[in-house]
Amino acid sequence: MSAGPVSTGPVGGPVDTGMILEVRDLRVRIASRRGVVRAVDGVSFGVPRGGALGLVGESGSGKSMTLRAILGVLPPEAQVTSGEIRLDGVDLLQLKGAEVNRLRGPKMAMIFQEPMSALNPVMRVGQQIAEGPQIHLGLGRAQAAERALELMRRVGIPDPERRFRAYPHEFSGGMRQRVMIAIALSCDPEIILCDEPTTALDVTIQDQILRLLTRLCRESGVSLVFVTHDLPVVAQVCHDVAVMYGGQLVERGEVREVLLDPRHPYTLGLVRSAPDFEYVRESLVPIPGSPPSLVSPPSGCRFHPRCAFAEDDCRVSDTPLRVLPSGRATACLHYERTLEAIEADRARP
Amino acid sequence: MSTASEEVLLSATGVSVSFQVGSALAARFRGQERLLHAVDGVDLEVRRGEALALVGESGSGKSTLAQALSGLIRPDSGQISFDGRVLPAARSRADRRRIQMVFQDPYSSLNPRLTVGGMLRELLRVHQVVPRAQVDEFSKELMAMVGLGAADLVAYPRQFSGGQRQRVAIARALALRPEVLVADEPVSALDVSVQATILNLLQQLQAELGLTLLLISHNLAVVRHLCDRVAVMYLGRIVEVAPTEQIFSAPRHPYTRGLLEAIPRLTDDVGDDRKPAIAGDPPSPLRIPGGCRFRTRCPMAQPVCEQSDPALGAAPDDAGHLAACHFAFTPAPLSPAPLSPAPLSPAPLSPALNENERND
Numbered sequence: 001m002s003a004g005p006v007s008t009g010p011v012g013g014p015v016d017t018g019m020i021l022e023v024r025d026l027r028v029r030i031a032s033r034r035g036v037v038r039a040v041d042g043v044s045f046g047v048p049r050g051g052a053l054g055l056v057g058e059s060g061s062g063k064s065m066t067l068r069a070i071l072g073v074l075p076p077e078a079q080v081t082s083g084e085i086r087l088d089g090v091d092l093l094q095l096k097g098a099e100v101n102r103l104r105g106p107k108m109a110m111i112f113q114e115p116m117s118a119l120n121p122v123m124r125v126g127q128q129i130a131e132g133p134q135i136h137l138g139l140g141r142a143q144a145a146e147r148a149l150e151l152m153r154r155v156g157i158p159d160p161e162r163r164f165r166a167y168p169h170e171f172s173g174g175m176r177q178r179v180m181i182a183i184a185l186s187c188d189p190e191i192i193l194c195d196e197p198t199t200a201l202d203v204t205i206q207d208q209i210l211r212l213l214t215r216l217c218r219e220s221g222v223s224l225v226f227v228t229h230d231l232p233v234v235a236q237v238c239h240d241v242a243v244m245y246g247g248q249l250v251e252r253g254e255v256r257e258v259l260l261d262p263r264h265p266y267t268l269g270l271v272r273s274a275p276d277f278e279y280v281r282e283s284l285v286p287i288p289g290s291p292p293s294l295v296s297p298p299s300g301c302r303f304h305p306r307c308a309f310a311e312d313d314c315r316v317s318d319t320p321l322r323v324l325p326s327g328r329a330t331a332c333l334h335y336e337r338t339l340e341a342i343e344a345d346r347a348r349p
Numbered sequence: 350m351s352t353a354s355e356e357v358l359l360s361a362t363g364v365s366v367s368f369q370v371g372s373a374l375a376a377r378f379r380g381q382e383r384l385l386h387a388v389d390g391v392d393l394e395v396r397r398g399e400a401l402a403l404v405g406e407s408g409s410g411k412s413t414l415a416q417a418l419s420g421l422i423r424p425d426s427g428q429i430s431f432d433g434r435v436l437p438a439a440r441s442r443a444d445r446r447r448i449q450m451v452f453q454d455p456y457s458s459l460n461p462r463l464t465v466g467g468m469l470r471e472l473l474r475v476h477q478v479v480p481r482a483q484v485d486e487f488s489k490e491l492m493a494m495v496g497l498g499a500a501d502l503v504a505y506p507r508q509f510s511g512g513q514r515q516r517v518a519i520a521r522a523l524a525l526r527p528e529v530l531v532a533d534e535p536v537s538a539l540d541v542s543v544q545a546t547i548l549n550l551l552q553q554l555q556a557e558l559g560l561t562l563l564l565i566s567h568n569l570a571v572v573r574h575l576c577d578r579v580a581v582m583y584l585g586r587i588v589e590v591a592p593t594e595q596i597f598s599a600p601r602h603p604y605t606r607g608l609l610e611a612i613p614r615l616t617d618d619v620g621d622d623r624k625p626a627i628a629g630d631p632p633s634p635l636r637i638p639g640g641c642r643f644r645t646r647c648p649m650a651q652p653v654c655e656q657s658d659p660a661l662g663a664a665p666d667d668a669g670h671l672a673a674c675h676f677a678f679t680p681a682p683l684s685p686a687p688l689s690p691a692p693l694s695p696a697p698l699s700p701a702l703n704e705n706e707r708n709d
Contacts, residue, residue, distance in 0.1 A: 204625070229541060
């Protein structure tokens with residue numbers, strides 16, 4: 001497919017909104033013994049070309065399922081029940097499995113949390129990097145190997161000629177994640193989807209990997225979707241952030257605005273409950289209660305049972321994400337209360 | 350934070366712990382054992398009533414040191430003293446009672462086949478903490494102390510959430526009325542919103558019970574929130590010890606500085622082009638570099654760092670700030686290292702690749 005700004009999708013006609021990825025009203029259900037889990041329930045967002053979107057939330061918020069639905073690698077018991085996932089204008093949900101396979105690599109690539117389980121343990125590292133270009137770009141063995149060596153140099157693997165023939169177990173965690181990045185970049189994708197890529201790494205190695213990833217994506221104009229539970233990590237990598245709670249988006253906006261000046265009580269709760277590196281509070285403010293069951297989620301706003309600002313309408317009205325005049329979006333009906341709470345926080349010495 | 354005294358309650362002197370790596374058979378063929386020096390001659394003092402943090406990356410030996418202090422591992426050499434008395438290698442039941450641990454993973458550290466009440470009863474009887482008749486009542490008190498109800502005593506660990514399980518683990522540690530609580534990454538396995546409740550609980554218990562807390566963590570934000578002093582470990586050694594605010598505002602060891610710089614902050618610029626704070630991977634603890642063990646990743650390494658191993662020494666103007674670096678308290682050399690560039694990855698190599706490097 002051409003990399004032109006306007007591409008004609010086979011379904012739904014040409015739609016160019018400057019977005020490389022557009023997700024609309026995505027719903028994913030998982031069958032379980034306890035009933036149907038509504039893991040992702042009406043999620044919509046877009047990622048502009050060359051942009052980086054962070055998707056944050058706690059375990060069970062649906063962030064990983066959203067990512068897996070985009071990639072088309074949902075576990076067998078999960079399925080997309082409705083929605084659209086447009087990659088460069090093409091709705092992935094309308095494509096056959098084999099057609100999606102052809103896009104994975106040259107259009108979208110992925111980086112997972114555990115490189116050891118994502119890499120093939122019995123295949124030489126260089127071969128794993130060269131495999132994509134051979135299949136998707138039609139390169140010959142020698143050309144693909146040359147490209148793999150070049151990529152290994154770009155991601156900072158020392159002594160690539162020798163390391164080409166090594167196996168994943170001979171690499172450290174940080175080096176394995178560099179290999180994953182090389183594989184992700186190997187077919188010049190337009191977007192890379194990352195699921196907690198640095199969670200398993202030590203902080204100095206995380207720092208190396210995050211800086212490498214952001215530099216490489218910027219140099220080659222690749223867009224990013226970055227799933228994580230770590231708020232400061234998002235701030236370092238992404239321009240925009242979307243906060244997920246109970247399978248839905250509750251807030252979206254520019255990353256520092258959202259994290260420093262939230263417009264949703266859940267985001268405020270997350271920020272207040274995490275010990276901050278920059279300044280020390282007398283005590284942390286936990287979010288009361290526990291995350292909602294997604295088999296029978298609460299009515300109205302899913303956060304209302306844990307929300308200090310909840311009123312009667314929160315229990316009954318649906319709370320879709322709505323765009324505020326500032327361009328930010330919140331799902332909270334009474335987001336002004338969050339503003340007041342932040343003011344009060346700041347007024348305190 | 351607590352009001353700690355200057356009195357040393359628990360101390361380690363020259364403590365080393367090593368583990369044999371590989372099979373005993375392979376060791377016989379080679380004619381020597383391969384030893385992993387997890388903790389390598391550590392001196393540490395924990396003061397009564399303080400909250401001391403032990404920070405470092407994986408493989409730095411912080412958990413091993415904590416387990417040695419708690420008596421779960423016997424050190425190869427060195428002494429551990431409690432309240433001025435050297436503890437014997439085989440500790441008495443009373444000595445073990447005084448230092449209790451809370452582990453990282455509340456899913457694997459609780460017996461799945463015992464109810465919480467059963468677990469506490471067993472402990473209280475074996476250690477004879479309270480008279481038999483009061484066991485039930487004391488169990489209820491413990492549950493209340495950690496924010497759980499008496500009804501939870503009949504529940505099994507699987508019926509609790511992660512945060513609640515960690516509360517149970519804390520109740521179990523407190524059941525023995527310890528003087529020191531050693532918490533090894535107590536919140537790393539929990540979600541952010543739950544972490545806060547456990548951190549607040551630890552802080553509150555420490556204040557109410559006058560506990561001495563040794564907190565092992567890789568999360569410096571948690572440490573800053575909770576602890577009075579910080580000890581930084583790197584490859585089995587303590588490289589810096591200082592009051593928390595000093596560690597954060599005026600770190601003296603280049604590793605501590607790099608560690609602080611590596612932490613992502615909300616105020617960082619997106620795609621900031623700074624170089625990584627510390628390059629390379631930590632060396633394998635099987636092949637610890639000679640001289641200063643941080644020199645292979647140190648931005649200011651000099652020839653002297655290769656030749657001599659810096660001891661943990663106090664600042665000339667501040668006996669409470671210790672660092673193990675040749676240049677910790679003298680002006681750092683201006684020119685960058687004239688050494689050959691540090692090897693980027695002395696990562697775990699395969700046995701085959703290792704053969705070439707084993708005798709280094």
